[in-house]
Amino acid sequence: MTSSNYHTLKVLIADDFSNFRNTIQQMLVELGVSNIAMANSAETVIEKCEHERFDIVLCDYNLGSGRNGQHVLEELRHRQLIDSQAVFILVSAEAGRNIVMSAYDSAPDDYLMKPITAQMLQGRLKRLLAARAHFAGVYQALDRGDKELACERLIAMSLEQGRHTCLAQKMLGELFLELGEYRKAEKLYQRVLESRELDWARLGLAKAKQLMGDLEQAEQWLERIIDENYLFLPAYDTLSENYLARGDTVKAQDVVKQSVEVSPMSILRQKNLAGLARDNKARDLAVEAMHKVVRLGRFSCFGRREDKLLLARAVADALEHEVDVSASLFNEACELLSDKQQHAELDTLANVQLLYIQARLFAGKGELDTAKQMVVEAETRLTVEDSDIDVELDHIRALLSLDYEQKCNQLLERLQELYADDQQALEKLDEFLSEPASEASKALVAEVNREGIELYNQERYDEALACFDKALQLFPKHLGLKLNIVQAMLGKMKHCDDDSLLESVGENSRDALENIAAQIDEHHAQFKRFLQLKAMALKLNA
Amino acid sequence: MNKNTELDFATVLASSVHDMKNSVAMLLVNVESILERYQPKGPEESQSFKSLHYEASRINGELIQLLSLYRMDHKLLTAQIDEYYLSDMLEEQVARNQLLLDTSDVNLELDVDDALAWYFDVDLVAGVVHNVLLNCIRYTKAKVKISAQEERGWLKISVADDGQGYPDIMLQQPQIMAEYAQLGDGQTHLGLFFAARIAQMHKQADKVGRIELRNNASLGGGEFILYLP
Numbered sequence: 001m002t003s004s005n006y007h008t009l010k011v012l013i014a015d016d017f018s019n020f021r022n023t024i025q026q027m028l029v030e031l032g033v034s035n036i037a038m039a040n041s042a043e044t045v046i047e048k049c050e051h052e053r054f055d056i057v058l059c060d061y062n063l064g065s066g067r068n069g070q071h072v073l074e075e076l077r078h079r080q081l082i083d084s085q086a087v088f089i090l091v092s093a094e095a096g097r098n099i100v101m102s103a104y105d106s107a108p109d110d111y112l113m114k115p116i117t118a119q120m121l122q123g124r125l126k127r128l129l130a131a132r133a134h135f136a137g138v139y140q141a142l143d144r145g146d147k148e149l150a151c152e153r154l155i156a157m158s159l160e161q162g163r164h165t166c167l168a169q170k171m172l173g174e175l176f177l178e179l180g181e182y183r184k185a186e187k188l189y190q191r192v193l194e195s196r197e198l199d200w201a202r203l204g205l206a207k208a209k210q211l212m213g214d215l216e217q218a219e220q221w222l223e224r225i226i227d228e229n230y231l232f233l234p235a236y237d238t239l240s241e242n243y244l245a246r247g248d249t250v251k252a253q254d255v256v257k258q259s260v261e262v263s264p265m266s267i268l269r270q271k272n273l274a275g276l277a278r279d280n281k282a283r284d285l286a287v288e289a290m291h292k293v294v295r296l297g298r299f300s301c302f303g304r305r306e307d308k309l310l311l312a313r314a315v316a317d318a319l320e321h322e323v324d325v326s327a328s329l330f331n332e333a334c335e336l337l338s339d340k341q342q343h344a345e346l347d348t349l350a351n352v353q354l355l356y357i358q359a360r361l362f363a364g365k366g367e368l369d370t371a372k373q374m375v376v377e378a379e380t381r382l383t384v385e386d387s388d389i390d391v392e393l394d395h396i397r398a399l400l401s402l403d404y405e406q407k408c409n410q411l412l413e414r415l416q417e418l419y420a421d422d423q424q425a426l427e428k429l430d431e432f433l434s435e436p437a438s439e440a441s442k443a444l445v446a447e448v449n450r451e452g453i454e455l456y457n458q459e460r461y462d463e464a465l466a467c468f469d470k471a472l473q474l475f476p477k478h479l480g481l482k483l484n485i486v487q488a489m490l491g492k493m494k495h496c497d498d499d500s501l502l503e504s505v506g507e508n509s510r511d512a513l514e515n516i517a518a519q520i521d522e523h524h525a526q527f528k529r530f531l532q533l534k535a536m537a538l539k540l541n542a
Numbered sequence: 543m544n545k546n547t548e549l550d551f552a553t554v555l556a557s558s559v560h561d562m563k564n565s566v567a568m569l570l571v572n573v574e575s576i577l578e579r580y581q582p583k584g585p586e587e588s589q590s591f592k593s594l595h596y597e598a599s600r601i602n603g604e605l606i607q608l609l610s611l612y613r614m615d616h617k618l619l620t621a622q623i624d625e626y627y628l629s630d631m632l633e634e635q636v637a638r639n640q641l642l643l644d645t646s647d648v649n650l651e652l653d654v655d656d657a658l659a660w661y662f663d664v665d666l667v668a669g670v671v672h673n674v675l676l677n678c679i680r681y682t683k684a685k686v687k688i689s690a691q692e693e694r695g696w697l698k699i700s701v702a703d704d705g706q707g708y709p710d711i712m713l714q715q716p717q718i719m720a721e722y723a724q725l726g727d728g729q730t731h732l733g734l735f736f737a738a739r740i741a742q743m744h745k746q747a748d749k750v751g752r753i754e755l756r757n758n759a760s761l762g763g764g765e766f767i768l769y770l771p
Contacts, residue, residue: 017568023575062564093567111665115570115602119637127630163659166625196661196746198624231620 005129006032012054014039016064024058027118042067049081057082061092067299074106075301085139087128134164138171151175173204182212199225199232210242218242233263249280267296267303281473283318287325290314308336312357319364320401334361349391352382356394363401371402384414389425396432434479434519445471445478452484461492479519479526486512486533493540506541513537556612563605570598574641592645596680599642603673607736614739621663621743628658628690635671639679648679653689660697662744662770670737671699674766677733678703685761697770707757707764737768746771
């Protein structure tokens, strides 16, 4: 591409200092660029891109207070305000890739370090435009949705030896994975790795292995990458997916936690972490991560209105499980919910949900009267029939936090009727039921019981206890599990010589029986078994 | 001072360095636009313009080094290795210093095969070349030569000049390159230490990058060589 093409280019320069904008503009004019727009803030960049398509965006990292160049890039990409061929260059006084790359979710096409000279800018533009021209056919095919053609063109390019081979290989690998051509992707990455162990090729290979179902190999590759280059974030993302595919949500959570330590500004990773922590019932971590999501969301296009709600709920969850929450965070959660303007923007369902969460928070704080009023208001505004399962879960928790046990049981019964045909909804209710309602949970409990009882029969009491305890985490109200735990404790006591251990297990078993006594009555199918265990415990504890 | 306050001080220092760097970058942009717009009146003014520009660039370079070293020590910096073309990287470093070269009347020769590509962290290595080049422009008589080639499985980047060469004490004490120390001549040699650290971050199989210093080299002065596996 020759300099004569410069006059067709549309360039946007963004910097909060007019001095810098003018200098760059002058340089571009001398190169022959005539179509130049300027922006002095993040908002203006986005506004300009909403109205016009630019070929090149030269955006400073620092755009004054508020959002920075990286936030702008994320929004432009997310809202597709720049097309696939556009070049986004992040300008900063920092040493490029290393600093910016690790912090965020999305990477610019190129970096330029200040101070910029006319010769430097010319050299960069020449290279970027040459690359763009080289790949024009590929982008055209991709924009038309013709991935096969793009693939064909990239294969030809990746076989040439030249300046664009490496980028062609990267693009081709990703396209192969997208098209489900895992074997081809694997071969491509292996060929690259023969000449050098590059992180992107190792990651690609791991992805190909993962998609072909070889999770173990994928894990090994990913751990090696992280071990050698702990700033290479995509490896963490893929590794956590890998653990999820293996069903290990705790390890997945650990990996995401490591990745947010490396990329503190990444809102998407924080959201992911908050979700995993909530599912894993790591309540303090869920609060911490959601808190960061709300903070980061102020400037990010990935910030959502419901983030505040999720934070407040995480705080309520934590309080109900006696996890410490700082007073300032608690107040912040309350404030987030009492924003009047926000209420006006929400629909009835969301407003009712908000009331239930608010009630939970007030109950957690000990302001029971206010909490009760809120529950009443919420119940008047929306009937159970018009509500949805997620709102009703907050309803249940609000009733529990107010010790409205009978009311809660009635609600649970009503919900089981209403959602009798909705297994997913039933699974969500199982946590509150003494017998799970969903098929999946029933099967899970049956499996755990089978495993635990087998261990018990082999007199491996500690393992049996661990097995039942784990299931009880998922179904804390499950009576059968609780009784099994007591039985395993008693089994352990029978075969124990250590006095102090005997005493502590004995105490635990008494506590467990008391807990069951509060939940069971003589009509219950397991009542007889409960009495037997109680008698046995008395004998052993005597 | 206990360990904790020392650590805090390092962090405070790093964030002020970060701030200073932004200011110096602004300063440099302004200096360069002044240099382009106004012809100096007489050699004296030309000399002070040149010095203004050189010293500002030097501060900028040193601040970047300081920040990078801080990040290395806090595990916030690793080499992001990919394939890059040497001519692209070296031409850009020359372009970055073109104005200084012009005002200093230094003749620069760049000797690199257009097709030479290698695996390295382009930002870190560019930073090393920039600092060495800046130093050479300051201390050379009239010529600087940058070259890059493959040599027995290594990439060799060399920056040579026709100045007085490196002081003997620097040539004699290669351990400075692995371990930071003062050489007793009042200079910190942070630049060389930084270059050595960057070189060491480049590893391939059992080979590790290194730097070398030489005198009486091709142009008669000193020569800085960076070897990357």
